[in-house]
Amino acid sequence: MALLAGIWAFPGGPKPVLQETIKAPSVTENQIMEAPTAISPPQAMAISHYVVQAGDTLSGIAQHYGIDVETLTGANPAVSELIHPGDQLIILPAKGVIHQVNTGDTLWDIAYTYGIQVDTIKSANAKTSDQVDVGEKLFIPGARWGRADTAVARASASRFIWPTKGEISSSFGWRWGRLHAGIDIANDIGTYVMSARAGRVIWAGWRGGYGYAVMLDHGGGYVSLYGHLDDYFVEIGQYVRAGQRIASMGNTGNSTGPHLHFEIQKDGQPVDPIGFLP
Numbered sequence: 001m002a003l004l005a006g007i008w009a010f011p012g013g014p015k016p017v018l019q020e021t022i023k024a025p026s027v028t029e030n031q032i033m034e035a036p037t038a039i040s041p042p043q044a045m046a047i048s049h050y051v052v053q054a055g056d057t058l059s060g061i062a063q064h065y066g067i068d069v070e071t072l073t074g075a076n077p078a079v080s081e082l083i084h085p086g087d088q089l090i091i092l093p094a095k096g097v098i099h100q101v102n103t104g105d106t107l108w109d110i111a112y113t114y115g116i117q118v119d120t121i122k123s124a125n126a127k128t129s130d131q132v133d134v135g136e137k138l139f140i141p142g143a144r145w146g147r148a149d150t151a152v153a154r155a156s157a158s159r160f161i162w163p164t165k166g167e168i169s170s171s172f173g174w175r176w177g178r179l180h181a182g183i184d185i186a187n188d189i190g191t192y193v194m195s196a197r198a199g200r201v202i203w204a205g206w207r208g209g210y211g212y213a214v215m216l217d218h219g220g221g222y223v224s225l226y227g228h229l230d231d232y233f234v235e236i237g238q239y240v241r242a243g244q245r246i247a248s249m250g251n252t253g254n255s256t257g258p259h260l261h262f263e264i265q266k267d268g269q270p271v272d273p274i275g276f277l278p
Contacts, residue, residue: 048093049091050088050091051088058083071094071097072089072091075089075091075097076089076090094142096124098139099138099140100137101133101136102134106199106219107121107122108198108199108241112198118239120141124140125139130200130219159197159198160197160264163185164185164262166186166191166249166259167187172270172273173272179270182262183261184262186258187259190230191248193226193246193248194245196224196262197218197242198218198240199217199218199239200216201239201240202215202223204234209253210227211227211229211254211255212227212229214234225263226246226260227263228250228251228252228259231247231248
């Protein structure tokens with residue numbers, strides 16, 4: 001019978017091995033059989049270094065790294081066209097410039113100066129916030145070195161521009177027993193209102209006595225407010241450049257006639273805008 005069953009039996013010999021089938025547990029609606037997904041932090045575009053070898057040329061090095069000679073020389077201002085073996089060069093990851101943050105710089109100002117988007121700078125430098133620190137070096141992809149000098153020159157200058165055209169009908173200061181926290185610029189309903197500085201929209205809508213209003217955060221503790229608007233063309237979270245049309249002048253809220261109420265706040269306290277305008 002053992003022979004017919006296909007099993008040889010030897011006294012004292014090894015016992016036949018029985019193959020056991022193990023069923024995998026079924027996945028029910030309440031079970032999740034997915035591996036956890038790791039979320040990688042954003043990675044900055046790497047800046048590298050290269051030691052010049054005998055026979056190297058600037059054009060050859062630039063071509064090897066996929067950049068142009070202007071980008072290479074701009075990143076290495078101390079290096080002349082006559083490079084020598086042993087010279088160490090900074091190699092940018094793509095065409096662009098390095099911007100060192102100056103006192104008063106904000107991410108929006110830097111982006112506006114170089115003509116690129118704030119998010120582009122944040123992505124290239126693996127930044128998760130809009131905060132920049134004095135002395136911090138940022139890679140500005142696609143920018144040209146001619147604009148770098150402009151950015152440095154702007155650091156000590158007033159960053160605000162006039163937000164609209166018209167006549168000042170009321171100045172900053174105390175009146176009727178309370179502080180008039182801005183200046184009023186009178187003109188016709190519908191006159192364009194521009195951003196007085198690059199920034200991010202933190203309010204766009206009805207704001208009590210201000211009527212329809214827009215508020216912009218410019219970084220560094222500065223906020224501007226535009227009140228009594230007839231209409232506005234931006235939304236909360238949007239980045240705007242200096243001089244961009246954001247609204248039209250109106251007569252909404254507690255207003256005595258068509259005008260723009262313009263405020264500048266520093267660390268939450270109103271300051272006289274005249275001191276910040278050209």
